[in-house]
Amino acid sequence: MGRKAGEQRARVTTALDHLRQQIGLALGAARNARETAEYELARLQLEQLVVRTGLERAAHDSHITERANEPAMAEVLSWLRSVRSEFYREWADGPNRLREIVAASAPGPAGRPPGDWLGRVGSSSGVSAPQLWRIGSSTVDGSAAGRTPGTELTFDVAVPLLDESHLAITSAPNTRPAVDAIVENLLMRVLSTFEPGAVKIHLWDVGQLTAVLPSFYALTRTSAVTVHDPTRLVDLLDEFAGHIRRIHSYTMQAGYPSLRALRAATGKRAEPWRIAVLYGNGEDLHPEQIRDLKRVASGALDAGISLILVDVPTVLGGSVETISMLDERHALTSMTGSDLVVTLDPPLPSGQVTTAAGRIAEALVAKQGGPRSFADLLPTEYGRESSARELRAPVGFFQGEPVEVVIGDATPHALIGGPSGSGKTNFLYALLGSLTARYSPDELALYLLDFKEGVSFAGLAPGRKDESWLPHARLVGVNVNTDREFGLALLRFLAEELRRRSAAAKEHEVTNLEELREQDPEGHWPRIVAVIDEFQYLFAERDTVTALATSLLEDLARRGRSQGIHLILASQDIAGIDAFWGKPAVFEQCTLRIAMPKARRVLADTNQAAVAAPKWHAVVNHDSGIAHGNQLAHVPDASGKGVFPALQRELWQAYAGHGQPRLFDGAHAPALEDSAAFTSLAPAERPRALVGQSIDVADAAHSVELSAAPGRNLAVLGTSAKEALSILDSATRSLARQYRQGDVEFVLCCLVDRCLPAVRELTDRLVAEGHKAGLVAADDLTEVVTTSAAALAGLETPRILVLYGVDAALPALEHKEPGKQSGLDHLRTLLKQGPGRGLHVLGWWRGVARLKDTLGFAGTDDIGAWAALDVQGNELAPFCAGQVVHWSPRQDRALFFDRTTHSSPEVIIPFHRTEASDE
Numbered sequence: 057m058g059r060k061a062g063e064q065r066a067r068v069t070t071a072l073d074h075l076r077q078q079i080g081l082a083l084g085a086a087r088n089a090r091e092t093a094e095y096e097l098a099r100l101q102l103e104q105l106v107v108r109t110g111l112e113r114a115a116h117d118s119h120i121t122e123r124a125n126e127p128a129m130a131e132v133l134s135w136l137r138s139v140r141s142e143f144y145r146e147w148a149d150g151p152n153r154l155r156e157i158v159a160a161s162a163p164g165p166a167g168r169p170p171g172d173w174l175g176r177v178g179s180s181s182g183v184s185a186p187q188l189w190r191i192g193s194s195t196v197d198g199s200a201a202g203r204t205p206g207t208e209l210t211f212d213v214a215v216p217l218l219d220e221s222h223l224a225i226t227s228a229p230n231t232r233p234a235v236d237a238i239v240e241n242l243l244m245r246v247l248s249t250f251e252p253g254a255v256k257i258h259l260w261d262v263g264q265l266t267a268v269l270p271s272f273y274a275l276t277r278t279s280a281v282t283v284h285d286p287t288r289l290v291d292l293l294d295e296f297a298g299h300i301r302r303i304h305s306y307t308m309q310a311g312y313p314s315l316r317a318l319r320a321a322t323g324k325r326a327e328p329w330r331i332a333v334l335y336g337n338g339e340d341l342h343p344e345q346i347r348d349l350k351r352v353a354s355g356a357l358d359a360g361i362s363l364i365l366v367d368v369p370t371v372l373g374g375s376v377e378t379i380s381m382l383d384e385r386h387a388l389t390s391m392t393g394s395d396l397v398v399t400l401d402p403p404l405p406s407g408q409v410t411t412a413a414g415r416i417a418e419a420l421v422a423k424q425g426g427p428r429s430f431a432d433l434l435p436t437e438y439g440r441e442s443s444a445r446e447l448r449a450p451v452g453f454f455q456g457e458p459v460e461v462v463i464g465d466a467t468p469h470a471l472i473g474g475p476s477g478s479g480k481t482n483f484l485y486a487l488l489g490s491l492t493a494r495y496s497p498d499e500l501a502l503y504l505l506d507f508k509e510g511v512s513f514a515g516l517a518p519g520r521k522d523e524s525w526l527p528h529a530r531l532v533g534v535n536v537n538t539d540r541e542f543g544l545a546l547l548r549f550l551a552e553e554l555r556r557r558s559a560a561a562k563e564h565e566v567t568n569l570e571e572l573r574e575q576d577p578e579g580h581w582p583r584i585v586a587v588i589d590e591f592q593y594l595f596a597e598r599d600t601v602t603a604l605a606t607s608l609l610e611d612l613a614r615r616g617r618s619q620g621i622h623l624i625l626a627s628q629d630i631a632g633i634d635a636f637w638g639k640p641a642v643f644e645q646c647t648l649r650i651a652m653p654k655a656r657r658v659l660a661d662t663n664q665a666a667v668a669a670p671k672w673h674a675v676v677n678h679d680s681g682i683a684h685g686n687q688l689a690h691v692p693d694a695s696g697k698g699v700f701p702a703l704q705r706e707l708w709q710a711y712a713g714h715g716q717p718r719l720f721d722g723a724h725a726p727a728l729e730d731s732a733a734f735t736s737l738a739p740a741e742r743p744r745a746l747v748g749q750s751i752d753v754a755d756a757a758h759s760v761e762l763s764a765a766p767g768r769n770l771a772v773l774g775t776s777a778k779e780a781l782s783i784l785d786s787a788t789r790s791l792a793r794q795y796r797q798g799d800v801e802f803v804l805c806c807l808v809d810r811c812l813p814a815v816r817e818l819t820d821r822l823v824a825e826g827h828k829a830g831l832v833a834a835d836d837l838t839e840v841v842t843t844s845a846a847a848l849a850g851l852e853t854p855r856i857l858v859l860y861g862v863d864a865a866l867p868a869l870e871h872k873e874p875g876k877q878s879g880l881d882h883l884r885t886l887l888k889q890g891p892g893r894g895l896h897v898l899g900w901w902r903g904v905a906r907l908k909d910t911l912g913f914a915g916t917d918d919i920g921a922w923a924a925l926d927v928q929g930n931e932l933a934p935f936c937a938g939q940v941v942h943w944s945p946r947q948d949r950a951l952f953f954d955r956t957t958h959s960s961p962e963v964i965i966p967f968h969r970t971e972a973s974d975e
């Protein structure tokens with residue numbers, strides 16, 4: 057047992073020894089691995105330190121020299137030296153090449169010494185920008201470039217800026233004046249490169265209000281340099297965000313990814329470059345400021361905007377170069393790497409900078425001129441633009457630069473608001489002038505409607521004083537405030553045009569106007585702009601006009617965009633916006649907002665720009681009124697005496713072949729002899745009696761066809777003698793034109809004494825025209841109807857009875873001799889059977905009840921057409937198939953219904969009787 061136990065123990069001890077040995081080996085290996093790792097870490101840290109400091113300066117850097125004895129140091133230095141010499145071996149010609157690159161990429165003031173350019177006003181038109189801008193130079197030891205050690209090789213150092221990169225500068229203690237010198241140097245190079253106005257500089261300093269770059273003072277009085285309030289960084293960022301969105305949307309729409317690409321393709325500068333210099337103090341900005349700043353930075357370069365941040369600790373999106381100050385004259389830059397120290401150019405002599413800034417400011421003021429005039433809105437050559445994609449025209453100026461309005465895909469419709477007298481009408485004229493001078497009538501058609509009492513647009517149609525008209529105008533409607541139906545007619549017309557365009561688009565398998573024009577180059581597809589001033593009148597009452605106008609307007613607002621039909625709605629702000637209650641679709645589609653000074657609710661609720669806008673300015677906003685879309689513009693005087701007419705005359709002469717617009721003037725009834733509907737009449741199978749002008753986009757009249765069908769008589773209802781005379785006059789005279797002399801007989805009878813002269817005059821006129829016509833005395837009416845009824849069966853010549861004031865004859869007509877029919881019975885017979893035999897009655901009853909009495913129990917069928925004057929709508933239902941009739945009597949208007957052609961009555965304008973006013 058004892059021996060056995062001893063052996064056992066010895067085996068255990070051996071096993072344990074073995075285990076210990078194994079553990080020892082493992083621990084040793086781990087220790088070694090750890091030492092290797094620690095060495096590697098130390099080496100990498102040292103390498104990082106040396107790379108950051110720069111190999112050249114490692115020997116003098118205290119952080120590095122104090123670690124000189126570390127075992128890894130020797131290896132690190134030798135490794136980095138070998139890497140550098142390997143790199144520089146390929147770079148033997150580096151300094152020369154760099155010099156050439158900088159010379160080519162930083163031409164003129166961008167790279168040349170200040171003596172060559174400082175004080176001269178730049179001349180580049182700014183279609184492209186230098187890629188680099190010089191800030192200093194750097195020197196390397198010749199050995200690095202394969203030259204003799206000790207020789208020094210110097211090359212220029214420049215940084216990218218416009219279109220290329222932002223710049224972040226970090227100061228070191230006491231280097232702030234040197235940082236200012238870098239910024240001033242860069243900005244002066246930029247300003248001196250381009251013609252005045254091509255660059256706009258914004259300065260913001262968290263710490264100071266006024267003393268930012270004092271040598272630029274002269275420029276701060278122009279649009280070239282703007283100094284911002286230290287507490288309002290948000291305004292500056294908002295403004296830039298607005299520019300970025302605006303520029304982005306139009307460059308993208310034009311098919312280019314950036315402003316630079318657009319410039320290169322079109323050869324036009326289009327927009328100024330913008331540089332914002334933001335001076336911080338090394339402390340973090342507020343989180344929301346950082347968020348906004350980053351957002352601006354990421355989209356800025358494509359919009360021609362560059363940021364220069366000084367001591368603003370944040371990481372920006374987009375490309376950013378850095379300059380880190382070492383001391384007053386030296387810095388490291390991301391362009392040259394941490395290895396090379398840049399010797400900064402000496403500050404520009406401050407006196408010379410002040411002089412140069414003054415000269416540039418003077419040149420800019422001279423170039424921008426004083427306040428601009430209407431003529432400045434016009435292009436040198438008229439009618440050169442194509443509207444296939446959009447309409448684009450300047451409407452005013454901001455700091456000498458034109459401010460454009462774009463009507464197209466993103467902004468299909470516009471809402472213009474401002475209190476009375478704020479310049480809405482003037483703005484419309486500026487816009488119309490600028491558009492019509494750019495686009496020919498084949499590219500742009502205008503439909504202009506003014507609900508105001510007044511004659512805003514009347515001058516655009518030919519008038520007595522000026523025979524010219526605006527060739528783009530297809531329709532000019534003025535004084536339409538009482539004729540809301542005319543607004544409706546315009547909307548109907550536009551809706552029909554929309555349908556026509558959609559159908560054409562479908563046929564050509566395209567979806568919008570631009571494509572349609574491509575596919576159908578021979579077609580006539582101008583963009584249509586419909587301007588409705590004081591449009592809220594459309595919705596003035598709770599009636600069918602409002603209901604129809606709303607649905608038509610909504611449809612046009614939604615679908616007009618793609619078919620090139622655009623609405624410009626103008627109104628006194630509150631009234632106009634209130635009119636949109638319940639119609640948000642229209643309001644939302646008006647993404648272009650124009651707010652005149654003091655306009656309320658046209659822009660977004662929080663956007664106060666219109667409140668502060670000075671007189672004769674407008675806030676133009678292509679972003680539905682959101683603040684970042686604001687563009688303030690001074691609008692030149694476009695409505696002053698002779699201003700617009702001068703342009704109109706030129707355009708009228710240039711586009712002589714384009715017909716005149718239709719003028720609808722609600723304050724004037726057209727004369728019958730001026731109406732095309734009348735003058736074009738000729739003898740016809742089925743004569744039509746004209747009753748009045750229709751309220752329509754087309755110059756058309758309403759008429760009653762006097763066929764042989766039952767009920768083809770006309771009744772005029774109401775006491776208003778002027779309109780009654782007019783309607784019967786135009787009906788009779790128009791019928792006379794459609795018969796040859798002798799083929800018809802007119803029998804007139806007037807029971808209203810004061811109308812007798814007019815009726816006599818009409819009779820004489822008919823006779824003078826060679827027609828058979830006779831005026832019967834009032835007392836003879838019973839006899840006339842009796843004999844006519846007797847003759848009806850054998851009537852050979854068509855006969856028209858024109859009876860004025862039939863109701864006055866009722867007592868006499870009702871007189872009945874025993875066993876005989878009364879005159880009234882005969883009249884009823886004529887009304888019932890006459891049309892079938894060639895006899896028609898055109899009669900005037902001064903009340904609806906009297907007409908009913910005349911017709912008796914037979915019902916209303918024998919009056920197939922009527923025109924109501926001062927009669928209430930509800931009285932008319934029996935004559936209108938029982939439907940509810942909305943009609944309140946209106947001066948100079950009548951409500952007309954013809955059972956055979958109308959589903960509901962329509963408003964007409966009785967023709968103006970010249971004779972009546974001459975009486």
Ligand SMILES: Nc1ncnc2c1ncn2[C@@H]1O[C@H](COP(=O)(O)OP(=O)(O)OP(=O)(O)O)[C@@H](O)[C@H]1O
Binds near residue numbers: 476478479481482694
């Ligand atoms: N930019 C301008 N420069 C000079 N005069 C202007 C300008 N804008 C408007 N006016 C003048 O101011 C007056 C009022 O302008 P306008 O008729 O355009 O205002 P409105 O807003 O249309 O007013 P309302 O709604 O009462 O017609 C006019 O006599 C016009 O000539």
